[in-house]
Amino acid sequence: MVGTTDPKQNMVLAALPTSEYRHIASGLELVVLQAGVSLYESGMRMEYVHFPLDCIVSLLYIMKNGASAAIALVGREGIVGVSIFMGGGSTPSRAMVQTPGWSYRLKSSTLSSEFERHGRFQHLLLNYTQALITQMSQTAVCNRHHSLDQQLCRWLLLSLDRLPSNKIEMTQELIANLLGVRREGVTEAAGKLQEQGAIEYRRGHITVLDRGKLEAGVCECYRVVKDEYDRLLPHVSAA
Amino acid sequence: MIANPRSNYILAGLPPDAYARLLPRLEQVSLALGETVYTADTELRHMYFPIDCIVSLLAVMKDGVSAEISVVGREGIIGIGLFMGGTGAPNHAVVQNAGTALRLKAELVRAEFAKGGSLQLLLLRYTQALMTQMAQTAACNLHHSLEQQLCRWVLLSLDRLPTNELAMTDQLVANMLGTRLEYALDLATRLQFARLIHYDHGSITVLDRVGLESLVCECYDVVKTEYARLQPLRGNAGTHR
Numbered sequence: 170m171v172g173t174t175d176p177k178q179n180m181v182l183a184a185l186p187t188s189e190y191r192h193i194a195s196g197l198e199l200v201v202l203q204a205g206v207s208l209y210e211s212g213m214r215m216e217y218v219h220f221p222l223d224c225i226v227s228l229l230y231i232m233k234n235g236a237s238a239a240i241a242l243v244g245r246e247g248i249v250g251v252s253i254f255m256g257g258g259s260t261p262s263r264a265m266v267q268t269p270g271w272s273y274r275l276k277s278s279t280l281s282s283e284f285e286r287h288g289r290f291q292h293l294l295l296n297y298t299q300a301l302i303t304q305m306s307q308t309a310v311c312n313r314h315h316s317l318d319q320q321l322c323r324w325l326l327l328s329l330d331r332l333p334s335n336k337i338e339m340t341q342e343l344i345a346n347l348l349g350v351r352r353e354g355v356t357e358a359a360g361k362l363q364e365q366g367a368i369e370y371r372r373g374h375i376t377v378l379d380r381g382k383l384e385a386g387v388c389e390c391y392r393v394v395k396d397e398y399d400r401l402l403p404h405v406s407a408a
Numbered sequence: 409m410i411a412n413p414r415s416n417y418i419l420a421g422l423p424p425d426a427y428a429r430l431l432p433r434l435e436q437v438s439l440a441l442g443e444t445v446y447t448a449d450t451e452l453r454h455m456y457f458p459i460d461c462i463v464s465l466l467a468v469m470k471d472g473v474s475a476e477i478s479v480v481g482r483e484g485i486i487g488i489g490l491f492m493g494g495t496g497a498p499n500h501a502v503v504q505n506a507g508t509a510l511r512l513k514a515e516l517v518r519a520e521f522a523k524g525g526s527l528q529l530l531l532l533r534y535t536q537a538l539m540t541q542m543a544q545t546a547a548c549n550l551h552h553s554l555e556q557q558l559c560r561w562v563l564l565s566l567d568r569l570p571t572n573e574l575a576m577t578d579q580l581v582a583n584m585l586g587t588r589l590e591y592a593l594d595l596a597t598r599l600q601f602a603r604l605i606h607y608d609h610g611s612i613t614v615l616d617r618v619g620l621e622s623l624v625c626e627c628y629d630v631v632k633t634e635y636a637r638l639q640p641l642r643g644n645a646g647t648h649r
Contacts, residue, residue, distance in 0.1 A: 228543070230547040232551060236551050238547040238550045251536075254532070255535060256532050256638070257537075257637070260536075261543075261630050295492045298492060302535075302539060305543055306499055309477050309549055310467035310469070310549075313586045401493060
């Protein structure tokens with residue numbers, strides 16, 4: 170069994186051919202990411218990209234009045250900082266640690282040079298970005314058409330798929346910020362799931378007791394995103 | 409009429425050698441209002457470079473309900489899935505304003521992209537701008553009124569057209585907003601009462617752009633600013649505005 174801090178816990182790193190992995194291995198630096206920490210702010214050029222291992226990072230947009238909305242989440246299947254290789258170097262959104270854990274960071278300049286070799290790494294990064302685009306567009310349509318109950322189920326399931334256990338560390342405040350609703354709304358939606366026996370919720374710790382019940386309560390958006398990730402990132406679903 | 413390829417910002421951004429390589433391979437097509445350029449899960453055979461048309465990327469649910477995710481015009485291309493790696497796309501691309509586009513066969517796009525030159529750079533930067541628009545749509549859908557969303561969409565569309573008129577149908581406006589027909593009409597009528605637009609069966613003429621800009625949410629500006637940052641060329645490109 171691999172250790173919990175093996176870089177190859179991250180699926181992008183795991184899928185790299187040995188020769189390309191060697192180019193960056195010495196530049197990878199293990200860091201612990203605490204919940205609530207920002208990896209980059211709106212418009213900020215990032216010095217590092219991140220390859221999460223067992224943490225989850227939310228990409229969210231914060232309005233001028235402070236209202237926020239999560240756009241996508243990134244875990245061990247991906248990388249935080251796609252704008253580095255896409256060319257913009259920054260985004261109007263922010264990346265915030267949603268669930269704490271380990272991550273490897275790499276200098277953005279190192280990633281850019283590797284991307285420009287046009288090898289397998291570039292291919293993996295673009296495939297991943299395409300999957301991320303699917304998640305973003307599905308979030309847009311889900312936000313338009315589906316209930317908070319459904320959106321919470323989607324968020325829990327997508328998070329669960331990126332974590333090693335059935336425990337998700339997240340405060341209600343944080344969930345409310347991600348889903349862009351008031352805290353009472355989340356309390357109510359989470360309360361319903363708890364009554365159904367789908368989750369157990371205790372002070373910032375969610376334990377998923379019955380995944381099937383979450384899947385029964387979620388909208389089609391979860392499956393659309395999951396299928397697209399499986400299709401574009403076969404190395405992830407096989408892992 | 410023969411379209412000027414350089415009206416499209418991606419083609420306009422190409423250096424002479426790459427442009428000369430692609431030019432003889434470009435095929436001019438007319439895209440009709442409401443026409444589907446691709447649907448989810450169909451294989452993309454061409455990349456489209458809009459000249460004076462607008463294409464909406466829509467997500468369509470199993471029950472047929474839809475929502476617009478992004479608009480694409482002369483600043484961009486249709487078919488990012490071609491170079492990002494998948495063979496298809498998870499959404500639908502529907503023509504929202506008829507006009508001309510140039511298209512290039514999928515294998516030619518892939519071959520040119522694989523060279524890693526200027527086309528690759530332009531396409532990736534454009535894709536990042538598109539991601540900003542998608543992300544902003546997601547946030548906007550959660551927090552802003554449908555009236556503001558309609559203003560955002562009209563303004564984003566207008567920025568991509570040579571005129572102040574969008575020729576849609578009632579149904580396409582409703583699909584784009586992801587709402588019932590009656591409600592979409594009600595919203596358009598309200599903007600008409602305020603003398604911001606003239607609305608006639610899906611045909612939208614903008615009468616007061618500044619008025620629309622004062623009504624729209626911040627999302628319009630975020631998207632516009634990010635496109636300008638990522639596509640600095642657009643100021644010199646083409647013959648329009």
